[in-house]
Amino acid sequence: MPATERLYYTDSHLIEFEARVLDITERVSGWAAVILNRTGFYPTGGGQPSDTGTLNGSRVVECIDDGDRGVLHIVQGTTPAIGAIVKGRIDWARRLDHMQQHTGQHILSQAFVTLFKAPTKSFRVLDQACEIDVDLGNPTSETIERAVELANNVIWEDRPITIRNVTASEAANLPLRKDPAREGELRLIEIEGFDLTPCGGTHAYRTGEVGMIAVRSWERAKGLTRIEFVAGTRALADYRHANKSAREIAALFSTARDDAPLLAGHMIEENKELNRRLRALEEIVAGVEAEKLIANAETSPDGSRVITQVFDGRDAENLKKLAHALIANPKTVVLLGSRHQGTARLVFARSEDAPGDMNALMREACAILDGRGGGKPDMAQGGGKNVDRLNEVLQTTKKTL
Numbered sequence: 001m002p003a004t005e006r007l008y009y010t011d012s013h014l015i016e017f018e019a020r021v022l023d024i025t026e027r028v029s030g031w032a033a034v035i036l037n038r039t040g041f042y043p044t045g046g047g048q049p050s051d052t053g054t055l056n057g058s059r060v061v062e063c064i065d066d067g068d069r070g071v072l073h074i075v076q077g078t079t080p081a082i083g084a085i086v087k088g089r090i091d092w093a094r095r096l097d098h099m100q101q102h103t104g105q106h107i108l109s110q111a112f113v114t115l116f117k118a119p120t121k122s123f124r125v126l127d128q129a130c131e132i133d134v135d136l137g138n139p140t141s142e143t144i145e146r147a148v149e150l151a152n153n154v155i156w157e158d159r160p161i162t163i164r165n166v167t168a169s170e171a172a173n174l175p176l177r178k179d180p181a182r183e184g185e186l187r188l189i190e191i192e193g194f195d196l197t198p199c200g201g202t203h204a205y206r207t208g209e210v211g212m213i214a215v216r217s218w219e220r221a222k223g224l225t226r227i228e229f230v231a232g233t234r235a236l237a238d239y240r241h242a243n244k245s246a247r248e249i250a251a252l253f254s255t256a257r258d259d260a261p262l263l264a265g266h267m268i269e270e271n272k273e274l275n276r277r278l279r280a281l282e283e284i285v286a287g288v289e290a291e292k293l294i295a296n297a298e299t300s301p302d303g304s305r306v307i308t309q310v311f312d313g314r315d316a317e318n319l320k321k322l323a324h325a326l327i328a329n330p331k332t333v334v335l336l337g338s339r340h341q342g343t344a345r346l347v348f349a350r351s352e353d354a355p356g357d358m359n360a361l362m363r364e365a366c367a368i369l370d371g372r373g374g375g376k377p378d379m380a381q382g383g384g385k386n387v388d389r390l391n392e393v394l395q396t397t398k399k400t401l
Contacts, residue, residue, distance in 0.1 A: 004070030005038035008051075009187060010163070012099055012202040014040045015053075015090040021080050022070070031061075032079040033072040039063075040090055043071050047123040048102050048201045053090040056080055060088070095202065100232025101130050103161065103204045104213045107154050108229060110177055110195035111147040112136060119178065121224055129216055129228045129238075136225040144218055144227065151213050154194055158208035164188040171198070211235060282321055290325035294332075304331035304354060306401055308394045314338040316381050319347040323379065327351040335397055337390045344369050344390045348397070349379040356401050364400070365393045 003022055007014055019036035026032050034055065043065040044050040050063040058077030066072050073088075080086045102125070109120035109132060118136040136143070164187075166174070171186050177197040180186050189199045191207060204210055211232040218227045230238045243257075250260040253267075297305045307326060311319070319336045326334045327349045333356055338345040346365055348358040362380035366373040368389055373382010 003068070004036055006071070007038055007040045008042050008202050009200070011040075012095075013205065015092050015095070016040075017088050018085055019088060021082050021084050021086060024079060024082055025072075026079075027074070030076065032075050033064075034075050034080065035066075035070045035072060036086070036088070039071050039073065040088055041071060041073060042095070042098070042202050046102075046199065046201050047105075048098055048125050051090050051095055051098075053088065055088050056086045097233055098125060099202050099204050100210050101125050101230075101234065102199075102201045103207070104151070104155075104210045104229070104231030105130060105132060106189060106191065106195055106197060106199070106203070107207060107210065108132065108147065108151045108213055108227075109134070110191070110197075111150040111154070113177060114194075115147055115150060116143065118225075129230050129234065132227050132229070133221065133224040134227060139218060139220070139225040141218075144215055144225075148213055148215050148229075154191070155207045155210045155212060158206050159192040159194060160206050161203055162190045162192070164190055214238060282318065283325075286318075286321040286325040289322060290328075293326060294329055302331070304333075306333045306335065306398055308335040308398055309337070310390055310394065311336070311338040313340060314345070315340050316345050316347060316383070319345060320349075320379075320381065323347050323349040327354075327378075330354075333401060335394050337394050339387050339390060342387065343383050343385060344371070344387045344393075345381075345383045346373060346393070347379070347381045348375075352378070361397050361400065365397050368393050368396070 007017055017038065017040045019038045021034060022037055023035040024032055041051045041053065041060060041063040042048070043063040045065050052062070053060050055073060055075055056078070058075050058079070060073050061076050062074040064072040064074065105123050112118040112120065112134050116136055118134050120132045120134050122133045124131045166186050166188060168183060168186065171180060171188070175196060177195055180198040186198045187200055188196055189203050190196045212235050213229055213231045214235045216228045216230060216238065218225060246257045246260065249264070250257040253260055253263045255263055293307050293309065297307050299305045315338070319338055323334045323336055326332055330351055331354050333350045333354050334348065336347045346362065348362050350356050350358060357377045358380040359375050359377055362373045362375060362382050366382040366384050369384025369386045371382060371384020374380055
């Protein structure tokens, strides 16, 4: 038998108990691992984090299942002596949260099996939510919500949850949701008329304790459907947060909360249309600006020209529009730079009949700017953080040409 009797196996609502200290292993930074003859603390396992609480007032920060040695209680503070009788107290808020999430997972997982014959392959209790990976083909929001609806109906029916201890041979004849992960005597969690599965975690007495289940999101991951959900107090906290965000967004539109999505959709469409008009105007402006730069540019006897210009506040897309307008003219090489959001931006381009490898020139320029860039022989872009050397880079590149 393991050294530690596990009281949570029979009473998940036990929050205070007394026990005798069997062994102590000193750890670094004043922490110690304490083994008791009995414990109400659940150790990390099965996707469920451990309980925390106190032993004789000293903080229990984690509990670890050490197999036949028993449960290690990682204690920060005064360490009890071997043989001493100590009083343990479980952090009830954390225990209740984990019971709600774990019991909620049992219910939700069985709902997917009942409706779609889709078993759960893994389960994790995270800081803010929980995840299950379900073998569900062709998932949709509608199919997932069907499972959530069934799960919540089971919760609101307040069905009793019982614990059964059976042998492996007895378990072989029972309709278990999943195969046991261990041999020997098994601890089964039964939700009346709905679910029967082997599990060593802490669970509610009745399904009503779970409160409700809500799915936050889902995605395809590693060939499975990964579902993020919350239950119980987490579901309430998630609703409060989501409702607060929705009301704040609605206030921006001076409308009711439920009308905000429609207005946001209209605004997005209007913004797309405005962006289309803006791009068209930018091209017109680029054409007019290009004409002025061409008119003021020095032209060599063979008709070729190199145009260099530095701007403030222009992004790479704006520079590219201007570059395209300029190289529409024959025998033209364009070296454009901009100081934008604390970064030097560069765009080099040339017309088809002009000389120069813009990609090679860009790489050399970006090395000076402590950045990176590249492109094709006729057009390249890049930048770097040495904004003070922007003019120097353009003049050096022009001399190279």
